Structure formats: C-alpha cells, structure tokens
Amino acid sequence: EDQVTQSPEALRLQEGESSSLNCSYTVSGLRGLFWYRQDPGKGPEFLFTLYSAGEEKEKERLKATLTKKESFLHITAPKPEDSATYLCAVQAKYGGSQGNLIFGKGTKLSVKP
Amino acid sequence: GAGVSQSPSNKVTEKGKDVELRCDPISGHTALYWYRQRLGQGLEFLIYFQGNSAPDKSGLPSDRFSAERTGESVSTLTIQRTQQEDSAVYLCASSLVAGTDTQYFGPGTRLTVL
Numbered sequence: 001e002d003q004v005t006q007s008p009e010a011l012r013l014q015e016g017e018s019s020s021l022n023c024s025y026t027v028s029g030l031r032g033l034f035w036y037r038q039d040p041g042k043g044p045e046f047l048f049t050l051y052s053a054g055e056e057k058e059k060e061r062l063k064a065t066l067t068k069k070e071s072f073l074h075i076t077a078p079k080p081e082d083s084a085t086y087l088c089a090v091q092a093k094y095g096g097s098q099g100n101l102i103f104g105k106g107t108k109l110s111v112k113p
Numbered sequence: 114g115a116g117v118s119q120s121p122s123n124k125v126t127e128k129g130k131d132v133e134l135r136c137d138p139i140s141g142h143t144a145l146y147w148y149r150q151r152l153g154q155g156l157e158f159l160i161y162f163q164g165n166s167a168p169d170k171s172g173l174p175s176d177r178f179s180a181e182r183t184g185e186s187v188s189t190l191t192i193q194r195t196q197q198e199d200s201a202v203y204l205c206a207s208s209l210v211a212g213t214d215t216q217y218f219g220p221g222t223r224l225t226v227l
C-alpha cells in the first residue's frame with residue numbers, strides 16, 4: 001500500500017535555529033514527491049517537486065532533498081513567517097492511484113521570535 | 114492569472130441534507146482533483162477528472178458522494194444525505210494534465226454537518 005509518514009508531528013524552533021522535517025514513503029514506483037506549505041484556513045501552497053533520488057531543490061530558506069525512501073525539508077535560519085504546516089505527498093507510477101497525490105499528515109512548524 | 118477558486122468558503126448544514134460544493138480550476142488546466150481534509154488527518158483523495166476521460170472515482174468514500182465536471186471547466190462535488198463524519202475541509206486542485214504536473218490548490222470549503 002502506498003503510504004507517506006511525516007515526522008515530527010510538530011516542531012517548535014527559535015528564530016534562526018535550523019532544523020529538518022522528514023517524509024518517509026513507500027510507493028509502487030515514484031513518479032514525483034511534492035512539498036506544500038499550508039497556512040491556517042488556506043489551501044496548500046506548492047513548494048517543490050522532486051523526481052529522483054539525489055535530487056535537491058532550494059527556495060529561500062528551504063531546501064528539499066530526496067532518497068529512495070525519504071525526503072527531507074531543511075529549514076535554514078527560520079523566521080516567524082515560516083510558521084505553517086508542511087505537507088509531503090507522493091504520486092505513484094503504477095497501480096490505481098497514478099493521478100492523485102498521497103499525503104502525509106504534515107508537520108506543524110512554529111518559529112518563535 | 115487567477116488561481117483555483119472554490120465556493121462557498123464555509124457551509125453549515127443539518128444532518129441528512131444534500132450539499133453542493135463548487136470548484137473553478139485554473140484556466141487551461143485539463144486535470145481537476147477533489148480532496149478531503151478532516152481534522153488531524155492528511156488530505157484524502159476523492160476523485161479526479163482528466164479532460165474528457167472517465168473520472169477516477171476510486172477515492173469516493175460512499176455512494177452518497179458524486180462529482181461532475183463540465184468539459185475542462187467548473188466541477189461540482191455533491192454530498193447527499195450528509196452525516197456528521199462528512200464534516201471536513203473539501204479542497205479542489207487543478208493541473209495542466211494528470212501525472213507529474215504540479216497540482217495547485219484552492220482555498221477549500223469548510224463543511225460542518227450539525
């Protein structure tokens with residue numbers, strides 16, 4: 001069964017304290033792994049897509065990496081405005097769920113000034 | 114350009130009533146998806162449409178749920194005889210085509226069933 005597990009469920013950081021969020025996945029052939037940011041009361045906002053192990057992508061203070069079993073979202077010197085829930089999702093290459101995304105439950109990040 | 118829009122933003126209904134939720138995808142996007150987000154849970158796939166192909170309904174939780182899409186435009190998700198467990202945020206997303214193209218989400222409709 002295709003599955004995504006994110007850890008930790010919640011993470012509290014001080015402003016400037018770097019850390020990483022984890023996304024572990026099992027999927028019948030990975031078509032793509034997606035990171036989204038979700039603010040309270042809003043829909044998910046796209047951040048990154050990763051397609052193959054070893055791939056990395058960066059945007060401002062965020063860097064996403066991918067291995068064959070997991071992805072990390074590294075946050076460098078976070079600011080309070082980075083506070084949000086970060087969602088990881090995969091899209092399968094085979095099986096019945098080829099079009100839709102399979103989401104983890106998310107990591108709620110709080111950055112205190 | 115305009116993003117994905119959804120209406121209403123909030124819907125409160127009584128148990129047993131039918132509700133319709135609307136989604137306007139990004140213009141030119143041929144694929145449209147519906148997801149459900151219950152409190153404390155990850156997004157659950159419900160249904161997706163790709164152009165004029167038959168929709169993938171594999172995520173619909175019961176026959177009380179149905180969805181339609183007119184061509185490559187508006188979609189409506191209908192829930193009949195609502196139950197309290199249907200309370201959730203219903204999110205719509207669209208992409209250029211189904212597959213690896215990025216899915217862009219709307220703001221969601223928060224459904225509360227009393």
